[in-house]
Amino acid sequence: MGKKILVTGGAGFIGSFIVDALVERGHDVTVFDSFEPQVHGRKRPDYLNKAARYIKGDVCDVPAFKKVALRAEVIFHEAAMVGVGQSQYQIRRYTDVNVLGTANLLDLLANNKHRCEKLVVAASMSSYCEGLYQCAEHGAVRPPLRGEADVAGGRWELNCPHCGKQTAAIPTAETAEQICNSIYAQNKKDQEDMVMIFGRAYGLPVVALRYFNVYGPRQSLSNPYTGVCAIFMSRIKNGNRPVVYEDGGQTRDFVSVHDIVQANLLAMGKDSANGQVFNVGTGKQLAVSEVARALARLYGVNIEPEITSKFRKGDVRHCYPDIGKARKLLGYEPRVSFDAGMRELIEWSRKAEAKDKFEQAARELKKRGLA
Numbered sequence: 545m546g547k548k549i550l551v552t553g554g555a556g557f558i559g560s561f562i563v564d565a566l567v568e569r570g571h572d573v574t575v576f577d578s579f580e581p582q583v584h585g586r587k588r589p590d591y592l593n594k595a596a597r598y599i600k601g602d603v604c605d606v607p608a609f610k611k612v613a614l615r616a617e618v619i620f621h622e623a624a625m626v627g628v629g630q631s632q633y634q635i636r637r638y639t640d641v642n643v644l645g646t647a648n649l650l651d652l653l654a655n656n657k658h659r660c661e662k663l664v665v666a667a668s669m670s671s672y673c674e675g676l677y678q679c680a681e682h683g684a685v686r687p688p689l690r691g692e693a694d695v696a697g698g699r700w701e702l703n704c705p706h707c708g709k710q711t712a713a714i715p716t717a718e719t720a721e722q723i724c725n726s727i728y729a730q731n732k733k734d735q736e737d738m739v740m741i742f743g744r745a746y747g748l749p750v751v752a753l754r755y756f757n758v759y760g761p762r763q764s765l766s767n768p769y770t771g772v773c774a775i776f777m778s779r780i781k782n783g784n785r786p787v788v789y790e791d792g793g794q795t796r797d798f799v800s801v802h803d804i805v806q807a808n809l810l811a812m813g814k815d816s817a818n819g820q821v822f823n824v825g826t827g828k829q830l831a832v833s834e835v836a837r838a839l840a841r842l843y844g845v846n847i848e849p850e851i852t853s854k855f856r857k858g859d860v861r862h863c864y865p866d867i868g869k870a871r872k873l874l875g876y877e878p879r880v881s882f883d884a885g886m887r888e889l890i891e892w893s894r895k896a897e898a899k900d901k902f903e904q905a906a907r908e909l910k911k912r913g914l915a
Contacts, residue, residue, distance in 0.1 A: 546571040548659070550616035552603060552649070553577055553623035555584070557763045557770075558666070558755075560591060561805045562620055567595045569809075576612045577623070578602045583764045585897070591762055603645030606652070613649055614658045618812055621649060621665045621739070624732070627769025628670060628858075629909050631728035642731035643738075650742045660748065664811050665739040667752040667821065668732035669797075671722040675863030677711035679704035685711060689725055695855045700790050702861055713795065713829065713862035718754070718821050718869055725858045736821065749818035751811040753804075756825030756865055759885060760801030761892035768905035773798065773886075775902055776836050777893050780843050782900040785850040789859060792833025792851045797825035797864040800880035800888075810874040817874055823865035826878040838882075842890045856915050 549566055553559040554575030566573045573596040579588060592598060601608040603623050613619065624642050625631070631638040646665070653660055679685050687702040704711050724730040736752040743750030759773035768775060776786040807824040811817045836849035870876040880888075909915035 547617040548572045548574070548615060549618045549620070550574050550576060550612055551620045551622060554596070554620070555579055555589065555592060555598065556622065557760070558758060558801055558804055559620070559622040560589070560593070560762055561760070561801050562622065562808050563593050563596050565805050565809055567593050573597065574599065574612055574616065576601050576603070576609065580625075582767055585766065589762070603648055604640055606648050609648055610652050610656070613652045614656055617659050617661050619649070619660055619663045620808060621646065621663065624666065624735070626728070628726045628728045629905065629914060630769040631726055631731065632914050633912050635727050638727055638731055643734045646735045646738055650738060653748070654742070654746065662749045662751070662812060662818075663739060663743070664751045664753065664808060665735055667736040667754040668729065669754050669756045669823070669825070669863060669865065670726065670729035671724055671733040671736070671754070672716055672720055672863055673723040673725045673729070674702065674860050675716040676714050676720055677702055677704075677862070678714045679707065679709060679711050681709065682706045684714065686721065686723070687711065689858065690855070690861065692855065695790075698791065698853065700793060700861060713864065715827060715864060715866035716823070717866040718823055725860070740819070740821070743819055749815070751817045752821040753807055753811060753824045754821065754865075755804055756797040756799050756823070758799055758801055758804055759889055761888060765893060765896050765898035766901060768901040772796075772832065773835060773839065773889065776839050777889065778898040778900045779902055780840050780845060780847055781893060781898040784900055785847055786836035786839070787902065787906075788833045788836055788849045788851050789854055789856050791853060792831060792849065794832050794860070795829035795862045795864060796832065797828060798830055798835060798882060799825045799878065800885040802880050803878045806879065807870060807874065807876050810876055814874055820869075820873060822870040822874065822876075823867050824870060824876070825865040825867055826882075827865060827867040829862065829864040830882065838886055839890070842886050
């Protein structure tokens with residue numbers, strides 16, 4: 545028999561796919577979403593699942609939130625303001641939604657009779673800052689963030705903080721220290737920490753999933769603060785070259801939204817997930833410039849990325865996950881190859897609206913000394 549499930553942010557990119565999977569499995573799903581205009585524009589998306597119940601509401605509106613939170617047996621907390629750059633100047637807005645919104649949920653559960661049996665929160669790889677690196681002499685190290693002096697003359701790679709020799713990126717495990725370098729990253733760490741503390745205090749099964757760079761259909765192509773794949777896709781659709789900073793050799797783990805959904809469903813169903821934090825990615829690193837080239841090639845246009853050879857304050861060089869824990873405790877295994885996932889994104893993007901606002905966002909960040 546299906547459970548009563550609440551998905552905050554369930555009308556968004558990731559949340560909507562979680563909703564689809566839950567409905568398909570026979571659950572009674574309620575979505576609580578603000579339908580943020582920056583993400584959705586002026587109208588509700590046409591992909592919303594007709595078998596789910598949609599309530600327009602803000603996680604900062606406690607009375608409205610209370611009406612849906614206390615009835616749910618499982619809660620997927622996906623609601624968040626997303627975007628590293630924008631978070632650096634819309635500090636109050638991001639913190640209100642991401643941190644206070646999560647505090648509101650936990651406060652409601654702490655002070656009211658509720659039915660919640662499990663809470664799964666969307667955490668983020670951004671809280672790691674730089675990933676883990678290997679030094680030939682000193683083993684695994686965590687170099688600090690680079691500054692302008694560190695990258696002078698195109699010295700993009702990181703050096704060992706002990707001996708100064710160049711390092712190589714290695715997978716980052718959940719045990720690595722979280723060293724936040726943006727308001728967004730700090731918000732996501734705070735969300736994760738609060739949920740884990742609450743779970744231990746009240747004996748509630750909770751799970752935090754640290755998403756890596758998620759891509760796929762339904763990701764807004766008109767939001768310049770969303771994931772890099774969507775930003776590149778919007779540029780390409782509008783006949784513009786994707787802009788890549790540094791030399792394009794910086795790497796990330798790009799994971800399909802379908803594998804993110806897989807991890808969420810496993811987290812809900814497995815007792816072995818309770819009280820745990822998991823990396824969710826593919827465990828593979830890809831150069832950002834190669835992602836831009838792959839998207840242009842698959843879209844069928846002859847556009848090369850613009851490699852700026854410029855450094856942006858706070859940018860991370862390499863970060864990709866060790867997913868061994870998720871494999872062992874969840875049975876998680878990424879199923880969507882990068883090529884297949886990119887083809888799906890391309891196919892969807894052909895009919896999706898894409899307003900290229902990259903230059904506008906870049907000017908805003910530059911004006912504030914953030915780029």
